[in-house]
Amino acid sequence: MAEIAVTSSQLEFTFDEIMTEDAYDEPLIAGGVRCHGGYTNGEYVSPRGAVRRPAIGNWQTRLAQAGEPLIAVPEKYVPPNYPSYPQAKFLLQEGIVEPVTRSLTIISIVEGFGARIREVEVPDFASEIEESVEGTALAHLTNGLFEAHARDEAGHRDQGGHKQMWEAARDVGLDKPEIPNDVLLRLMSGPGRGERKRLFPALSETMEGMITMMANVLIIETFAEGTFDWAQELLGDPEISADAERAAHIVNCVARDEVPHVDYLTVALSELRSRTLRSADGKQAFTGAEVIDTIFRQQLRGMATQRPRQNRERMREEIRGCIDDTKRASAIARTFEDLDTGWTFPHTDDEELDILLQPA
Amino acid sequence: MTNMGRLIARPYRASRIGWTALCVWLRYKIPAWWDLLLRRDPKARDLSAVHQKNADHIFDTAVSLRGMLVKMCQIIGTRSDIFPREFVATLSKCHDRLPPREFDVIKQVIEEDFGADLDSVYSEFEPTPTAAASLAQVHRARLLSGERVAVKVQYPDIEHIMHTDFATSRRIAVIYSRFDDNPMDFLPLLDELQKHLRMELDFRREVESADRIREFFVDDPSVHVPKIVRQHSTRRVITMEFVDGVKVNDPAALAAAGIDTKNLMTRLMSIFNRMILAYGFFHADPHPGNIFVNPSESGKPVFTLLDFGLAKELPDGFGMGLFELMFSMMTFNESAMLRAFKELGFKTQDDDNDETLLLIAKRMMSRSDTGTFQGEFTEEMTDEMFDAIRENPVVKVPTDFVLVARAFSLLSGIGHALGQRANALDAMGPAPA
Numbered sequence A: 001m002a003e004i005a006v007t008s009s010q011l012e013f014t015f016d017e018i019m020t021e022d023a024y025d026e027p028l029i030a031g032g033v034r035c036h037g038g039y040t041n042g043e044y045v046s047p048r049g050a051v052r053r054p055a056i057g058n059w060q061t062r063l064a065q066a067g068e069p070l071i072a073v074p075e076k077y078v079p080p081n082y083p084s085y086p087q088a089k090f091l092l093q094e095g096i097v098e099p100v101t102r103s104l105t106i107i108s109i110v111e112g113f114g115a116r117i118r119e120v121e122v123p124d125f126a127s128e129i130e131e132s133v134e135g136t137a138l139a140h141l142t143n144g145l146f147e148a149h150a151r152d153e154a155g156h157r158d159q160g161g162h163k164q165m166w167e168a169a170r171d172v173g174l175d176k177p178e179i180p181n182d183v184l185l186r187l188m189s190g191p192g193r194g195e196r197k198r199l200f201p202a203l204s205e206t207m208e209g210m211i212t213m214m215a216n217v218l219i220i221e222t223f224a225e226g227t228f229d230w231a232q233e234l235l236g237d238p239e240i241s242a243d244a245e246r247a248a249h250i251v252n253c254v255a256r257d258e259v260p261h262v263d264y265l266t267v268a269l270s271e272l273r274s275r276t277l278r279s280a281d282g283k284q285a286f287t288g289a290e291v292i293d294t295i296f297r298q299q300l301r302g303m304a305t306q307r308p309r310q311n312r313e314r315m316r317e318e319i320r321g322c323i324d325d326t327k328r329a330s331a332i333a334r335t336f337e338d339l340d341t342g343w344t345f346p347h348t349d350d351e352e353l354d355i356l357l358q359p360a
Numbered sequence B: 001m002t003n004m005g006r007l008i009a010r011p012y013r014a015s016r017i018g019w020t021a022l023c024v025w026l027r028y029k030i031p032a033w034w035d036l037l038l039r040r041d042p043k044a045r046d047l048s049a050v051h052q053k054n055a056d057h058i059f060d061t062a063v064s065l066r067g068m069l070v071k072m073c074q075i076i077g078t079r080s081d082i083f084p085r086e087f088v089a090t091l092s093k094c095h096d097r098l099p100p101r102e103f104d105v106i107k108q109v110i111e112e113d114f115g116a117d118l119d120s121v122y123s124e125f126e127p128t129p130t131a132a133a134s135l136a137q138v139h140r141a142r143l144l145s146g147e148r149v150a151v152k153v154q155y156p157d158i159e160h161i162m163h164t165d166f167a168t169s170r171r172i173a174v175i176y177s178r179f180d181d182n183p184m185d186f187l188p189l190l191d192e193l194q195k196h197l198r199m200e201l202d203f204r205r206e207v208e209s210a211d212r213i214r215e216f217f218v219d220d221p222s223v224h225v226p227k228i229v230r231q232h233s234t235r236r237v238i239t240m241e242f243v244d245g246v247k248v249n250d251p252a253a254l255a256a257a258g259i260d261t262k263n264l265m266t267r268l269m270s271i272f273n274r275m276i277l278a279y280g281f282f283h284a285d286p287h288p289g290n291i292f293v294n295p296s297e298s299g300k301p302v303f304t305l306l307d308f309g310l311a312k313e314l315p316d317g318f319g320m321g322l323f324e325l326m327f328s329m330m331t332f333n334e335s336a337m338l339r340a341f342k343e344l345g346f347k348t349q350d351d352d353n354d355e356t357l358l359l360i361a362k363r364m365m366s367r368s369d370t371g372t373f374q375g376e377f378t379e380e381m382t383d384e385m386f387d388a389i390r391e392n393p394v395v396k397v398p399t400d401f402v403l404v405a406r407a408f409s410l411l412s413g414i415g416h417a418l419g420q421r422a423n424a425l426d427a428m429g430p431a432p433a
């Protein structure tokens, strides 16, 4: 593959350029399945990064030079994975593998569905944004960024993506556990997708939909960092993992691949923040900051409060569900809950969430 | 002999079936003999007119003889993986568009099964049925308590007829296979058919299926399965809650009933996903006649599922295999597609035929709007898949897969009528609230 030189001033890229792979010495094979990315000088290098990586860097730099802040989820808002590492380890040591297997399998499928980002509809920027979007990440969303993201998550052609990598980490670490047959049911039940109330009904539905979707994915991707740490600790623990080093490494590869996702979504939303959005009828204008901050805060609050609660409730049910002996079930549940971090979202409903990172 | 007497007389039935079979066989063979005589390539001949003629002939015979023939036609009408398009289109009419039987006969079945007069169970009973199919017809009625009910009654002589027809068909199949150098093997199909029939003839089974599926959705107010009045249900009669509702594929009627049709297909797909992918037991006949819709208090659709005669248990791991097949088709991942095909029970004669399985998947995708699989088994894609399978007889398709693919393509047809997508992958998350 030809080396592609990206200069630090280049801001426009073609679709094919964004997809360009680095030259790897060898591919990543996880759990016997060929996956994306590969190794250079023994180091794992994420897929489709030869141009995408420096390109995102250039857009970031440009935004910082303009003195614009970045939108971000501060660490204090990130819920730790549930169950925690000590909780999950305790279950595995008690021979209760099912809840962890289920959890890892659901993660793999949900990651795979990350590919749906390629279907996000993007509005006509020329008519709905006052300023130009030339040379921005925004202008490249449908020109490679969404598609590269989708392929990273679900895999593409002969290369597996995060879906297959999570499956591999599970199978390597827990030695091909039996997959509970209620995984798909879990995925499909649960609280219904609530109808989204429009926060800015004057904007086009496509514009608000796109912003909401991107904010949502950015928050999920940031929350996932807690899950990566958890999985690396757990599957990397030789006391419970069948192949601690390998399993943790595979999770680590996934974690590294997510960095460009967080980065491009952050840049694109922040670029939009610094612009002026026009209403669908063209008669009103909103500052991007007002629109994006409102939507982002609302999404963040919803997800950070609901998720930990739902996870706790479900896990309790699952533990009871997979132990026949009720006395033993109560004993296990008690120890399990003693190990709970007790984390809850550290904010009341009316407090404003701080979601901005000022430029250095 | 009375018309009725003739209808169940064995020699008459056997000769009509035999005559039909002979005509069908000759319509295929005579042109082939001509080709042989004139040294023409028999493969070059366009058979669609012959297919159509044969299908019409079989349909007419089925309509007059009923019984097993109708059932056989119904199955042919669903096996587009084996039979030519013309057969499938014509014979699928046997699913619900058949003329009904006289009321006296129906009344007699009910009284025999209940061991009591019709009047002692129902205060009203409409003599004209609302629908009639292969095994049964459905009447409106009212219980003594005043409750409105639907009564599904099996045709009286059906068991006898089935038995006769089965023996006849078997004999014809054996004779045919002796005459033809390159026979199509009907015997496995006949065996499968008999297995199904024995299950379907006992309505108590249908009642069990309905109860089982109702239980899946106890917590879901968007799904309704009519309650069965067990004390007035027998082997040949089902008395159940009468349900009014709008046919699911009629947008004007849905709107008139004040039903919010936004995401209607996603909601419906989510219901079938839960049965097929998650519970492994499903209603395998979701044609529009079997799904009614009513508005909930907030105007959201409530789906009533009817007719559990064709409810099917899927093997362990089938749902996951199907999900993996759809997912790998979405990402063009060929090795994952092969793994999923095998998990689902697809078999090929030897391992070199893996290419054939991939080819089938590719041909299917080529018939979608975007050239990729995005989660919907459209009717076109399903047709293409079955065409490809027919052209490549090295591939054995599991019956369960055929039933599921057919269910999805029926749903896609409903989606088509509503201008919405029947996307199974999209409906994988929690249902829209």
Ligand SMILES: Nc1ncnc2c1ncn2[C@@H]1O[C@H](COP(=O)(O)OP(=O)(O)OP(=O)(O)O)[C@@H](O)[C@H]1O
Residues within 6 Å of the ligand: B095, B096, B130, B131, B132, B133, B134, B135, B136, B138, B150, B152, B226, B240, B241, B242, B243, B244, B289, B290, B306, B307, B308, B309, B310
């Ligand atoms: N509970 C009911 N309330 C109202 N109408 C009903 C009810 N059950 C059935 N029907 C009507 O009767 C028609 C036929 O019933 P059903 O689908 O159960 O039998 P069938 O499929 O025709 O028979 P088979 O499957 O044995 O060939 C349905 O399409 C529906 O219109």
Ligand SMILES: [Fe+2]
Residues within 6 Å of the ligand: A111, A114, A152, A153, A162, A254, A258
């Ligand atoms: Fe991912």
Ligand SMILES: [Fe+2]
Residues within 6 Å of the ligand: A114, A153, A221, A258, A261
């Ligand atoms: Fe991601």
